Amino acid sequence: MESSRKFFPAIAILLLLLVATEMAPAQARECETASSKFTGMCMIQANCDHLCKTEGFKGGDCRGIRPCCMCMTQC
Known part of the structure; x- marks a missing residue:
């Protein structure tokens, strides 16, 4: 019984971390x-x-030392 009381806080924190990572929105990368x-x-x-x-494409910007038109989209 005593050993289960020692592990309860660790298990609770692990479950909270698992739920938090599942609920976090995925960030879209731009290419x-x-x-x-x-x-x-x-x-x-x-x-x-x-x-x-x-x-x-989603949009574009002038980029580079010798500026060229770079178009952006979500990867």
């Missing part, structure tokens, strides 16, 4: 890919964003 239609250097963010949306 990037270069736009297939954008040509030249990317200078205006709005143009890149619009073009990526027409290609079916």
